[in-house]
Amino acid sequence: MNFLTFIGSAKVGWYLKSKVAPGTRVALEHGGAAPVLVEEDAAIESIIGPLAKGGFYHAGQVCVSVQRVFVHASQAEAFAEKLAAAGEALVVGDPLEKATEVGPLILPDEVERVAQWVEEAISEGARCLSGGKKIGNTCYAPTVLYNPSPESKVSTEEIFGPVICVYPYTDRAEAIRQANALPYHFQASVFTQHVDKAFSAVRQLNALAVMVNDHTAFRVDWMPFGGRDASGEGIGGIAYSMHEMTRPKLMVIKSPAFE
Amino acid sequence: MSTLHVFNPYTQEKIDSIPLQGPEALEEMLRRAYALSLDTTQALPPHARIRLLEKLAAAMEDRVEELTRIAAEEGGKPYTDSRVEVLRAINGVKTAAAEIHQLKGEQVPMGLTEASAGRMAFTFREPIGVVAAISAFNHPLNLIVHQAVTAFAAGCPVIVKPANTTPRSCITLVGMMHEVGIPKDWVQVLISDNDTAERLATDRA
The missing domain is CATH 3.40.309.10 (Aldehyde Dehydrogenase; Chain A, domain 2)
Structure with missing residues (x-):
């Protein structure tokens, strides 16, 4: 799995985090x-x-x-x-x-x-x-x-x-x-x-x-939202989640035109 | 095959029965999701994802009352607050479509040393791959937007497992995603027990 987004209890969330495959990025939102x-x-x-x-x-x-x-x-x-x-x-x-x-x-x-x-x-x-x-x-x-x-x-x-x-x-x-x-x-x-x-x-x-x-309990869906410490990992909110669900690719182009 | 029974939490009346999917069904869902993720020729370009999400938002606006009742009936959040949740979910779909504009990289300077001369470099953002989304009961529609619509918007195939107390809002929303033209393998719903959900979260393929 490349990405796990979990919303639920801290007990289950931290348990799942301990079991994910190497390389799975995790977002946890607990209480x-x-x-x-x-x-x-x-x-x-x-x-x-x-x-x-x-x-x-x-x-x-x-x-x-x-x-x-x-x-x-x-x-x-x-x-x-x-x-x-x-x-x-x-x-x-x-x-x-x-x-x-x-x-x-x-x-x-x-x-x-x-x-x-x-x-x-x-x-x-x-x-x-x-x-x-x-x-x-x-x-x-x-x-x-x-x-x-x-x-x-x-x-x-x-x-x-x-x-x-x-x-x-x-x-x-x-x-x-x-x-x-x-x-x-x-x-x-x-x-x-x-x-x-x-x-x-x-x-x-x-x-x-x-x-x-x-x-x-104030929340709008475009603001950063998430728990710290035992309350979770990663930052939620529409844009923040989308950023987390992507990763950078670097392209380096070698050309005499850039000399 | 065993069955998931869904109850109205206020009256405790059964409102639905849904077949539970086991490890074999999950394996097939994973196979489809990874196949999409690994084949860049099947990627949906940003303009197609934006158009599909805009259609989804419009479809949801036509069904606010129905979505409100489904969420309130299975989740127990009062009607008025459930309606607010549905309107938030629609706004979230629109926000996700708009945020596709912001998936962008940066130039990395080259030519600063002799060793880096004659080069140009920049980053762009790629979908991370397959997303497993395990959700909660307390916002049965809006959390699916936060976890599954965002994944689709980011270009990731997603398998979403709703809370077993509130699967109907998720099933309805994902059905609407398919109805507006999102190919089914991009967004799949898993209705399962906790063991199968753990297999989804911890898959090592």
């Missing part, structure tokens, strides 16, 4: 546990909508879904409660109905897994502000967890379900350290009114793309 840094000055009201969309879009089954939101402690609880209310307001149900905003997870087993992870997080100290329950056997209610343990699965692994975790911080440097602490680095966000804070966060957050004042 993440996308972090958001909400600075002390951020206007909370205006960021609830984008973050609810970025975390609950396609029931969180997106590799750049908003998962871990670090909010300055002065606003964290108010923010989390408003985000929970936004999650409660979403219409969950049949994806073929035009009013539906959050559909099912892809398999009933995934609903069970997400339910177990949320229960584990609550038993390890998280406060569940919305959701936290199955809806039938195929859907999971949009869920906001407040301050889960950094050791809980919802803090360390990709949830791939409609669950957003909110972590209060007082030390900005420590929040950035937590944001970068996992092996997954894909897309990240910062919300602030100060350009210098925005630039600083863009510089410090480990991600291929950092959104300023937008959610982490």
Whole structure:
């Protein structure tokens, strides 16, 4: 095989990479546990909508879904409660109905897994502000967890379900350290009114793309897109993939005409 | 031959049954793909690839509603968001056609030393060869554009294996590629179990 493009779980992707033939070029696009840094000055009201969309879009089954939101402690609880209310307001149900905003997870087993992870997080100290329950056997209610343990699965692994975790911080440097602490680095966000804070966060957050004042799941198909470190290899996006799928040929022409 | 059953993830009703292809079918697909890749006389010139992709985009624009329903029904992404995905996929096909303009090389200076005198050199870009594309369920149409339409646009024969939960969007799109005139061996769909998919990814021919 000359080229392998794989989109799916990190476990399968790295396994396949270990097995490909010598010379096979590989592009891997895995998941993440996308972090958001909400600075002390951020206007909370205006960021609830984008973050609810970025975390609950396609029931969180997106590799750049908003998962871990670090909010300055002065606003964290108010923010989390408003985000929970936004999650409660979403219409969950049949994806073929035009009013539906959050559909099912892809398999009933995934609903069970997400339910177990949320229960584990609550038993390890998280406060569940919305959701936290199955809806039938195929859907999971949009869920906001407040301050889960950094050791809980919802803090360390990709949830791939409609669950957003909110972590209060007082030390900005420590929040950035937590944001970068996992092996997954894909897309990240910062919300602030100060350009210098925005630039600083863009510089410090480990991600291929950092959104300023937008959610982490923003994508258009012509921009470079890809995971760093455990989240993948190579750069996706239409033009970038096409470049990867070609290689240079050099022609050297010898002629007295060029003397 | 065993069968892949496709379910609506919301209702858990079976919506389709598709025969699974095994290692023998894969071998034949690989043989066809490598034969195309190695025979430069069969290469489709850029203008032909551009024209075919433009026709594909137009065909997709005529079937937005159908593509939306297929994707939403098998993948579970709500209708409104699935429609956005279909429109993105159409835009992606157009982008791929346009990006063929950018597959280009550069002059490498010669004559800078006596040893390189009397020469002219430049690079151009060639298709890398056969592409194996293994895809995911969460954007069942648009990811096929990202992985298989790009390969065709770059001039590579591609074998695409969709997620087993969401094969119908891929099968429909590749069928449309063939309908607008893309020869079948350039884009082939593999519906298989994980072992056969691993054989595709790790093929050593």
